Structures are given as C-alpha cells and as structure tokens.
Amino acid sequence: MSLAEVITLINDSKLGTALRESIYMYPIVEGIHLVGLAFSVGLILFVDLRLIGIFLRQLPVNQVLKPLRPWLLAGFTVTFLSGLLLFIADAEKVTKIWLFPVKLALIVLAGLNAAWFEYRWGKRLQTEVASAALPAAVRLAGLASLLLWSTVVAAGRMIPYLAYK
Amino acid sequence: MFEHIFNNIQNSGIGSFLGKQNHLLGAIAELLHIAGLILLLASLLVTGLRLMGWGLVSLSVADLAKSTSRFIWLGLALLVISGLILFVPAANIYYPNKIFWFKFQVLLLALVAHFTLYQYVTRSKQVHLWVARIAALIILGLWFSVAFAGRFVGFF
Numbered sequence: 001m002s003l004a005e006v007i008t009l010i011n012d013s014k015l016g017t018a019l020r021e022s023i024y025m026y027p028i029v030e031g032i033h034l035v036g037l038a039f040s041v042g043l044i045l046f047v048d049l050r051l052i053g054i055f056l057r058q059l060p061v062n063q064v065l066k067p068l069r070p071w072l073l074a075g076f077t078v079t080f081l082s083g084l085l086l087f088i089a090d091a092e093k094v095t096k097i098w099l100f101p102v103k104l105a106l107i108v109l110a111g112l113n114a115a116w117f118e119y120r121w122g123k124r125l126q127t128e129v130a131s132a133a134l135p136a137a138v139r140l141a142g143l144a145s146l147l148l149w150s151t152v153v154a155a156g157r158m159i160p161y162l163a164y165k
Numbered sequence: 166m167f168e169h170i171f172n173n174i175q176n177s178g179i180g181s182f183l184g185k186q187n188h189l190l191g192a193i194a195e196l197l198h199i200a201g202l203i204l205l206l207a208s209l210l211v212t213g214l215r216l217m218g219w220g221l222v223s224l225s226v227a228d229l230a231k232s233t234s235r236f237i238w239l240g241l242a243l244l245v246i247s248g249l250i251l252f253v254p255a256a257n258i259y260y261p262n263k264i265f266w267f268k269f270q271v272l273l274l275a276l277v278a279h280f281t282l283y284q285y286v287t288r289s290k291q292v293h294l295w296v297a298r299i300a301a302l303i304i305l306g307l308w309f310s311v312a313f314a315g316r317f318v319g320f321f
C-alpha cells in the first residue's frame with residue numbers, strides 16, 4: 001500500500017469522518033491542541049529560561065525541572081494525542097501542505113534535543129548548586145529547545161493559515 | 166450603538182491603513198497572539214500550580230509570583246497589541262459574533278480577578294491552602310476560558 005493510500009484510508013476512516021463532520025468535536029479538539037500548549041510548550045519554556053539563566057536563577061535547575069516534569073509530560077501527551085486526532089480528521093488536506101512534514105521533523109529534533117539533554121546532563125544537574133554558572137552546553141541546550149519549540153508552534157499555526165487562504 | 170462604534174473603528178485611519186497591508190502582517194499578528202497566549206497562560210499555570218501546593222514548591226508563593234509577574238505582563242501586552250492588529254481592520258466581522266463578545270466579557274472578569282483575588286492570594290502572608298486552591302482554579306478557569314473562546318470565534 002502506498003503512503004497516499006494509507007492517508008486516504010485514515011482520512012476516510014470512521015473516526016476521521018466523524019471528527020471532520022462534527023460541529024463541536026473538531027473545534028474542541030483544536031482548542032485543546034492550542035490551549036494545551038500552555039502545559040507542554042509553555043512549561044518547558046520556563047525550564048529553558050532557567051537553563052539560559054533568565055528565570056529563577058536563585059533555584060538549582062533540578063528544583064525547577066523535576067517538579068514541573070510530570071506536568072509538562074502530561075501536557076505533551078495531550079498535545080500529541082489531540083494533534084493526532086486533528087491529523088486523522090484532516091489527513092488528506094494537511095498532508096498536501098509542505099509545512100506539515102517540516103513541523104513533524106522539527107518535533108523530532110526538539111525531542112532529540114531533550115533526550116540528549118536528559119542523557120548527558122540529567123544526573124549531573126541533580127548535584128548542581130544554585131548560583132553556580134551553568135556549563136555553556138547546558139545553556140545552549142536550553143536555547144535550542146526554546147527556538148525549536150517556538151518554530152514548531154509557528155509552523156503549527158501557519159498550517160491552517162496556508163490551508164484556508 | 167456598538168454597531169456604529171465598530172463600524173467607525175474599521176473605517177478609521179488606522180483601520181483602513183491596517184486593512185490595506187499585506188497578508189503577512191495578519192500572519193505575524195497571529196503568531197504574536199499565540200506567543201503571548203503561551204507566555205501568559207504558562208506563567209499563570211506555574212503560579213497557579215504553586216498556589217495549589219504543586220510544582221515549584223521550593224519557593225514561596227510570593228517569591229514565585231514576583232518572578233512570573235513580568236512574563237504575565239509581557240504575554241498580555243503581546244496579546245493586546247497583536248489582538249488589536251487583528252481586530253481593528255475587521256471590526257464589522259466580529260460585531261455579530263456572540264463568542265467574540267463572550268471572550269471579552271470573560272476577559273474583563275479575568276482582569277478583575279487578577280487585580281483582586283490573584284493579588285490577595287499571592288501577597289498575603291497566611292492563606293488557607295483550600296482558599297488558595299479554589300482561587301487558583303477560578304483564576305486559571307477564567308483565563309483558559311478566554312483562550313478557548315478566542316479559538317472558537319473563528320469557528321462560529
């Protein structure tokens with residue numbers, strides 16, 4: 001089966017059709033996808049700002065990252081699931097827009113950046129003391145995360161813009 | 166009366182100036198509106214979680230609220246400026262939209278709550294945990310409702 005056929009199958013599935021044609025469900029899912037960004041991208045933004053050194057410098061990184069982690073992971077779960085539903089509802093239309101695969105690739109990059117950060121620095125930062133200057137690589141990882149997630153948000157918003165114009 | 170005001174806004178000097186600009190300006194305003202949205206809601210969320218006894222508990226509510234305050238105002242400033250750029254050149258479209266009116270009624274309530282309830286719970290020395298929790302739920306509920314309403318404007 002070709003990719004185009006899979007996309008048609010998803011688009012015409014019961015779930016896809018029901019979502020696309022419902023008056024309330026589609027807007028609600030899109031609202032959740034957008035407003036849920038406050039939990040996912042929004043909370044990770046504050047971790048990034050701490051890494052860069054703009055927010056809560058009086059606290060060790062670990063005391064910002066650890067207590068926010070479950071909330072932001074829950075946020076990303078909601079963002080991904082609602083995004084998946086929007087995709088199922090609009091698979092044929094959305095895959096015609098070049099920005100969509102770019103957005104997905106950027107999400108993978110941002111995810112890899114986060115995974116690398118956890119692997120390389122996760123343990124070490126547990127013993128870090130407040131006020132000590134963070135290694136340049138850590139601040140850079142924070143900046144990369146901030147820029148990557150911002151670009152994902154911008155790409156996400158430009159997709160409906162390109163689709164309906 | 167409002168119909169007349171909205172019409173005057175759209176046909177004002179700024180309204181027709183903005184209306185003549187490239188679509189790019191609208192796209193930039195939409196992006197800034199989302200940037201402001203995420204900044205505002207996430208700052209309120211960090212503070213709200215703390216009020217409920219979760220999240221950044223190694224800081225006092227007062228200290229955390231001091232740190233998030235500038236992000237709240239920056240987010241709100243971005244929202245208002247970009248929101249006006251979207252609204253002014255198209256005021257007449259929004260006049261009959263019920264959800265548009267609802268958004269600004271709730272926004273008014275959210276601002277009132279911010280200058281009263283929010284200030285009270287983030288500045289008082291002794292607030293009962295359950296008072297703080299209910300206050301945080303009200304504050305977050307109002308602001309998230311503004312955001313949901315904002316997204317629904319375009320659908321209905």
Ligand code: HEM
Nearest residue numbers: 030034079080083084086087094152153156157159160163
């Ligand atoms: C952190 C990750 C993500 C971010 C920051 C993000 C961001 C956004 C934003 C800002 C919008 C515009 C919403 C609006 O203005 O109402 C959007 C729409 C959308 N997103 Fe995402 N998204 C993410 C993940 C995903 C994933 C994983 C998928 C699918 C697999 C997805 C699929 C979609 C679809 C289909 C739309 C609707 C496009 C349309 O309206 O035609 N998103 N996203």
Ligand code: HEM
Nearest residue numbers: 198202244245248249251252308311312313315316318319
């Ligand atoms: C003076 C203040 C504001 C003005 C004039 C304003 C105006 C607007 C306008 C004209 C739109 C476009 C609606 C459409 O055609 O779909 C919009 C969208 C939106 N607004 Fe506002 N707004 C303001 C404040 C806010 C605030 C405080 C919030 C959130 C807490 C907010 C959340 C939203 C959201 C979520 C959208 C949908 C964005 C999207 O489709 O991607 N707005 N606003």
